[in-house]
Amino acid sequence: MDTSVDMEKLGQKIEKSSAFxxxxxxxxxxxxxxxxxxxxxxxxxxxxxxxxxxxxxxxxxxxxxxxxxxxxxxxxxxxxxxxxxLLPADLIGTLIYNQKEAEFTVKKGPxxxxxxxxxxxxxxxxxxxxxxxxxxxxxxxxxxxxxxxxxxxxxxxxxxxxxxxxxxxxxxxxxxxxxxxxxxxxxxxxxxxxxxxxxxxxxxxKQVLEPxxxxxxVLEARKVINEIYVDEKVEKYIINLIFATRDPQKYGLDDLAELINFGASPRASINLNLAARAHAFMEHRAYVTPEDIRTVAMDVLRHRIIPTFEAEAENISSENLVEKVMSKIQVP
CATH class of the missing domain: 3.40.50.300 (P-loop containing nucleotide triphosphate hydrolases)
Structure with missing residues (x-):
């Protein structure tokens, strides 16, 4: 299969699909x-x-x-x-008794x-x-x-x-x-x-906005995003970033072992991949670069890394920990 032709076709598809x-x-x-x-x-x-x-x-x-x-x-x-x-019913809706019909009807919430x-x-x-x-x-x-x-x-x-x-x-x-x-x-x-x-x-x-x-x-764009190419080296880069938060010593980040209580979950690697693809799409590109990963990594990881009490005592936030991980892991 000629990958260059495929990438060219995909590039044109994304250029068209991301114009909005x-x-x-x-x-x-x-x-x-x-x-x-x-x-x-x-x-x-x-x-x-x-x-x-x-x-x-x-x-x-x-x-x-x-x-x-x-x-x-x-x-x-x-x-x-x-x-x-606020009650859960205020959010999702509830059943209301209709006396006339002698039955419950659903009132959907916001x-x-x-x-x-x-x-x-x-x-x-x-x-x-x-x-x-x-x-x-x-x-x-x-x-x-x-x-x-x-x-x-x-x-x-x-x-x-x-x-x-x-x-x-x-x-x-x-x-x-x-x-x-x-x-x-x-x-x-x-x-x-x-x-x-x-x-x-x-x-x-008041300014009126037009659709x-x-x-x-948007739903069509989501399907196109699934086709965006992620190279194996870029995938490995995502995995290295995530695993470095779980086992810092293995990646030469010995000083972080005492500072990270819990590392990022498997949802983090999935979301980092998806967010990077969406970023590439917004840049009208058919492939993900390490720079896409680095652009969204802080937003995907900052709430998934839990600092220890020692880190909090030293005023080291989860953002500081993400920065240290990103500065250490080699970019492909």
Whole structure:
């Protein structure tokens, strides 16, 4: 089989299939200033069928960016404010007794949408968190005795507020692992903030966003992403990165053995591969490079490596540990 011809064909297919990415950026530019990193990661999650956990202080346009993305891809969007009194039924729906008919009818909850924003997920009790995480994992929910499939594409985006930790219920490590990526949102630059202020310091004006792509196009893109070529050396690079977090000494990272409590799970290698393919797709490429891996590695790994008490005592975060692993493992 002539691989060069195959790659050429695949390259043309991806060039055609990924053309809508620029249209999304252009449309989002109308309302979002900066936050390129957040938009890129949300698109990776959407294309790679992976859920995203966002952490950042209030007012960084997290909700605006997510709702704007839902508008430009012409999908249903639901924002849920997670609070301590929220119940699983408020999320997935419930059975309501109809006296006239003398039977129960199903009232579906807001989770039946394409894009879900679980705002401040750490403010709700474990029962509600696990209801959302089960829906994310299974892409279905059970109401009464019946099981209902969720919409496709289905993307759950959750936000956490790093300040005001009073009255919060931190997500358990095993549940955080179900998110493909955890991204930290930072403040805008001075120039970006100036532009944000000029754009938004007006009353009564609202920019209308137009849909530039539909859900079918996104689902088609996901199929194309499965065809993106990943060389064996690149696959081995992913495995080395993951295994170095589990057995640092084997990879010459003796100093990390006392600092990592738990390394990355097998979900990490799957998600790193998928996220890198989605990144290559967004760059209109038919193959994954080590640079694709390095671009998404921090977001895929930061919530999957659990530092020990010794590491926390020395103010060494999971991000520091990921950086050390990435600097040591040889790039193919």
């Amino acid at each position: 990415i620029e249209d999304i950026y252009t449309e989002l530019d109308k309302v979002i200033v900066g936050q390129q990193y957040m938009i890129d990661r949300l698109l990776i999650g959407l294309l790679a069928d992976g859920h995203v956990l966002l952490e950042g202080v209030p007012g960084l346009a997290k909700t605006l960016t997510i709702s704007s993305l839902a508008k430009v891809i012409n999908t249903d969007f639901q924002r849920l404010q997670f609070t301590p009194d 989770i039946f949408a394409n894009i879900i924003l679980a705002d401040e997920i750490n403010r709700s009790p474990a029962k509600v968190q696990s209801a959302l995480l089960e829906a994310m994992q299974e892409q279905q929910v059970t109401i009464g005795e019946n099981t209902y499939e969720l919409e496709d594409p289905f993307l759950a985006l959750a936000t956490q507020n790093p300040v005001e930790q009073e009255g919060t219920y931190p997500l358990p490590e095993a549940q955080v692992d179900r998110f493909m990526m955890k991204i930290n949102i930072d403040y805008p630059t001075e120039d970006e903030e100036l532009e944000i202020m000029r754009k938004n310091a007006r009353t009564g004006e 530039v792509v539909d859900a079918d196009k």
